[in-house]
Amino acid sequence: MKIIINADDFGLTFGQNRGIIEAYQQGVVTSTTLMMNAQATDDAIALSKENPGLGLGLHFVMDVYQPISDPSLVKSLVDNQGNFKKFDLSKSLDIDANEVELELLAQLKKALDQGLNIDHLDSHHHIHLHPEVFETFLKVAKRYDLPIRFDFESHQPFYLDLLANYEVAYVYGLFDFYKDDLVPEYFKDLEKKAQGQEVLEIMCHPAHVDEMLKQVSSYNEPRAQELKTLIDPQTRIYLENHQLMTYGQLNKGEKTVxxxxxxxxxxxxxxxxxxxxxxxxxxxxxxxxxxxxxxxxxxxxxxxxxxxxxxxxxxxx
Missing domain, CATH: 3.40.50.2300 (Response regulator)
Structure with a gap:
């Protein structure tokens, strides 16, 4: 089986960035996704260029910090201070799909303008999987010929029909490498978790926990345990019969659209x-x-x- 181990939140903090790079250089992480509007985005961009073998995707942000677009042009997404709203993803978002597209394109364009080779799309807090965001996300993925992260819980007609209509490539992601499962044994029987898929993504957030990370995320200390597990030699042993890869190896074409x-x-x-x-x-x-x-x-x-x-x-x- 082919496995992509993707570290989310690249750019969130300097400690987050260092943890991801260590998990790539010394561990089993193959890919990461970049936040374009966070405190340590510029640091992450520099680290990405120093580590070209690390796959790089865009981690679309729509619920923390400020938009890349002029806030006056994405009014349904921001509060009175021009910051992204804190959306309750269990409810209707009451957003303008055109504004979502504008902001997604702005974040992607900013990454591409840095000379970065973006090879896939996912999002912060999986907001792209919300029914009011998903089709807009697919439009942009289709335009740039980029695969996306999908999940088993969204394996429903609404999502599958849209994926088929837009002909966007996707990889099922596992989101349960988390809290009590942050041990090498998590990687022991991945075939059972894959539900017949030939390619599987495992989401992670390895980090060196700094003060900034403690301030911006309630999920902080477990990130250090994630890093410890991802660089543990036993983890690599459990993965030795699988092919570790990046999204870019699924989608080798250049952007032509x-x-x-x-x-x-x-x-x-x-x-x-x-x-x-x-x-x-x-x-x-x-x-x-x-x-x-x-x-x-x-x-x-x-x-x-x-x-x-x-x-x-x-x-x-």
Whole structure:
């Protein structure tokens, strides 16, 4: 069986970053996912570049700290101070899907602009698996040809139909390497946990617990035990009959889908032009994503676009 051992929360704190790198260099961690809006994000980016063999995904954040986008453009996601709301994921989120997409693209674009090779997507507190977020998440994953983390509890028609419609690759993740199970024996019988899957992800959070981590997460001290287990030689022995890998080894293609944004004044002519552009691209078998932004969103368009086209009305503004 193929196993991806992914460390979440890269960038959360400096101690978190050091723990992940140690678990990669001395242990069995093969992959990590990066938070683009945390206190130690820049440190994580530098460490990623120093350790190119460590797989790297985007850990989409939508419920802590501040958005990458201008808060005025993602009003349904933020509070009066411009910080992400603390969503209750057991309830309806009452959010604007377009704003979710804008922020997800902004976080992804910021990572790509750093020259990072992002090979998959997941999210903080698994918010991408909320029914009101999942389809938007798939749209972006499809656009960038990136696989996502899925889970066995979401193995339901609603999710499976969307996955099939968008043709997005996914890997089932295990979220139970946690608290009482932070021992090498956890890795002993992974076939039973895999439920017939050929590829399995194990989520983890190895860290050196620093004061910053104690302040930002109630789940802190067990992260040190995670690190201890992940670098334990016995853990590697239990995994010796499995192939450790990254998401990038599942998805070797480069990003080929371009994002083209038409920057213009709102109006029916804009909608018709976008429709015609999409049709022309399809006729020429040119794979791209085309949408229109108002001129007031020019700065946000610059964050997510590969190409920006100006509508003729812009010259009158």
């Amino acid at each position: 371009k994002t083209i944004i038409l920057l213009c004044s709102a109006g029916m002519s804009t909608s018709l032009l976008v429709t015609r552009m999409i049709k022309a691209a399809e006729e020429q078998n040119y794979e791209c994503h085309i949408e229109a932004y108002g001129t007031t969103m020019a700065q946000e368009a610059a964050k997510v676009a590969d190409v920006i086209l100006l509508g003729p009305q812009v010259r009158f503004e």
